[in-house]
Amino acid sequence: MTNKPRSRSILRRVRSSPYLFILPALIGLLVLVLYPFAFNIFITFTNMNVYHIRACANIFANVTQSNQQHCYALDSGVQNNLFYNFGFVFTDPAFVQILENSVIWTFTNVFPTVGLGLVLAFVLNSKVKGKTIYRMFMIVPWAMPSFITLLVWKGMYNYQFGIINSLLNEIGIPAVNWLNGSCFNAFVAIVIANIWLGYPFMMIIFSGALQSIPQELYEAASIDGAVGFTRMRAVTIPLIKPTIVIALLLGSIWTFNNFNSAYLITGGGPGICTTIFITQAYNQAFSYFNFALAATYAFIAFIILFVPGFFWTRYTGLTRGGGS
């Protein structure tokens, strides 16, 4: 070991410190995520609405000299109770239903989406001709703006003119009132559409994971006697377990907070059949311009996701670091 001057080795240490590597990402996280998060928690205790926001923007743009307090929505004498919003949400008779809907929505979406993505990844990873072309077709749902494709789904579910009902008629099944009939029908309708949106991405993720398995392991397995499904069970799937874990976790989180499918096709109806937390938050925020209430719904949704998410992450060792 040469005798380097002290200062140089300290500089080296700093330059290759792991904290430096994650610093940009963490700063971005702090500023763009944690701050809004804190802000959000803050406004759940207020009654912030659109007027406050406009005032705020104006203040910062130096357009008006309004009261700064007005900007932080602390001006209203309407609520004496800090937890007014929470009370409102929890005493809402629709709350339980929305909770139920959200949970069922999540589970009925995540497993088929991940499963389908996994199957597709396996099939497209095996010896089959025309892989590239098939893949191109498979990512179409993901590549198109979901706004338009979901509107198309909505049209397909139309009771009188929709293509799905006319196809069912052709094979002798009576038309189903998808969107305005029973709760169950509406739910099935949006789940199917959402799975359609979701499996391409899962397929891509799992394809990547499968690619990273060295060919030699497959060869050793074929000599050891593991082929086909046995090999999948004993060798392949254990090796992509981390990917499956993260796919399930993030898939659940995204689905829970997935706004488009639940809103665009049924608008949350019939009644509140297909309303989930995020659509309710949206309603409050953009129909009633009550941002505080919207933030409250969002915060509750966050807690619902955070608690199981935390334990799931711990249990599966997802965040266990490397170290050299």
Place this chain on the structure above:
Amino acid sequence: MAQVRLEHITKSFKSAPVVDDVNLEVKEGEFLVLLGPSGCGKTTTLRMVAGLEKPTKGDVYIGDSLVTEVEPKDRDIAMVFQSYALYPHMTVHDNLAFPLKMHKYTKEDIEERVTKAAAILEIGDLLKRRPKELSGGQRQRVALGRAIVRDPKVFLMDEPLSNLDAKLRVQTRVELKNLQKRLGTTTVYVTHDQAEAMTLADRVALMRQGAIQQVGSPTEVYAHPANKFVAGFLGSPTMNFIDGVVRRTDAGIVFDCGEFSFMVDPALASAVTGVTSRDVTYGVRAEDVGVGSEPREGSVEVTVFGSELMGSEQFVHGMKEKLKIVARAPMDFQAPIGSKVWMDLASPKAHLFDAKTEKALT
């Protein structure tokens, strides 16, 4: 009975054959080494025995059965890969047990075999670890263990020692040879290291550009190479090759390379038949070249340009005009750089190769 038989095995990608009409028989219990430079087709040949590649033409027999169309898992073989290919998500124990589980052995049987294999390879206390916690040498033994648990008809090994450091490699070589003799399993082994081949093999099959050059015991191929390639590939330092002409005279056969000429050793001369004059390459190993500080009948004067001191002996590198010759000498032989020494190339152990075909004339 031949345990492994390859008949007219050919493998081509597009139009160029990677393995070209290989015929080979491995006897039961034999340790056969496929030896050759990178790209010579030895690994592809091994993989065809394993069933990991399908031959374009030809047949593979294991035992007495035709296995060309049979899946690897049904060939009763085991393979050790260069990078070991251990299952990273399984413990050592499960890695060893895996092939047995797949072939539906009973639990008791599996435990017995795993314990036995672990004992033989001295990895018994590693059974609960995962591959990433093991050293290179330990992983190598686990890979070997996975091969021996099933007691297959044939072991196939693809340069299994090349990832080990030099000292460990030499040590493991010897252990491997002992293990094979102990188990008596037919083994086909691929390597590019000629010293490794010489140590391990009962017979060596040298390959070059997809074709077998020569098959024989180590001593056989060393002492009687069938062509220039085999002669040059085996042995360290490489055999001396000199291009020239041989002429038959009344006194015997004279080798003339332009810069000098000498009488070929009578034993060698008698082996060369027929021709009176011919273009040849003369080959003689360093250990068969005599070297002295005084001129002698038939010796060549060279200028020393280097010497390798090996400890127990030395190799003197001499040069005459553009020709370079290496000779073995005892440690105390004085050969400073720039000095003149005389090398005696005539040896009964020398070889003559046809200049064009490179085939041995002896």
Place this chain on the structure above:
Amino acid sequence: MTAHSSTAKSIRKLAASALKHAFLIVMALVSIYPVLWVISIAFTPGESLGIPNLFLGIFPIPSSFTLEHFTSILKLQVVVGSNFPVWVRNSTLITVSSVVGALLLTLPAGYAFSRRKFRGQEASMFSFLLPTMFPGVVTIIPQFLLFSTLGLVNSYFAVIIPYMVGSLSLSIFIMKSAFDSIPREIDEAAMIDGAGELRIFTRMLLPLTLPSIATVALWAFMGSWLDWALAHVMLESNSLWTLPLALYAFLQPNYTYYGSFSALALIMAIPVFVVFVVFQRYLVTGLTAGSVKG
């Protein structure tokens, strides 16, 4: 020399192959079907949703064929009064910067989480999951306020930075996983050979994790290319409009321009396919590095 004739095994192989293809064909049709409607609308004259002819009873074919929506978009005669080249320029610059930025943030972070041990590691990794638990809609408003304060609203930065950070959640996990899957020996061997850490990173780890890097890039690309909500809030001037903004502008409160909307949506989907095809090569390596020797 025996001939390699087909056996029962070949028939089984054929059946398996047929099954795979049947499944893939069904999935491909299902995947593309709704988009066929979008295509049909895009080529149908008029802006309202007509009922097209149905080929074979299921495939929509426009009753009359026109290119008017495409030409009007591309010829700058759009109802919302801005221009296509500007939208493309903005979207492209923003998206490319977001992808590059996302990679710059993700790759070192993934490396640190995989190859180093440090305090707060698990906590910081978990905190990258937090943004996903938060519905995007509600983060936009505080972000708007923040950028207003900094005077960055109505600039490229206002969207690029959030896009970069937005894709981090998944990306960091993907990269950490990818780096984890490369055995340490490779690092060590390179270190012994004299390579410094940076060189190990760029010459060894990155090439071996290309599929994951491609996935991360694709993910960042999609998050930026198709985003409407954030862009709508942050970018006000017409000259900064991105393609999604133009797209949703066709959804006026009183009238929806379905024809133009569909056409633009299709045009926007083309680069996605192009990017995907380009990335295919990296997404589908054979990872034969090291497994094939001479």
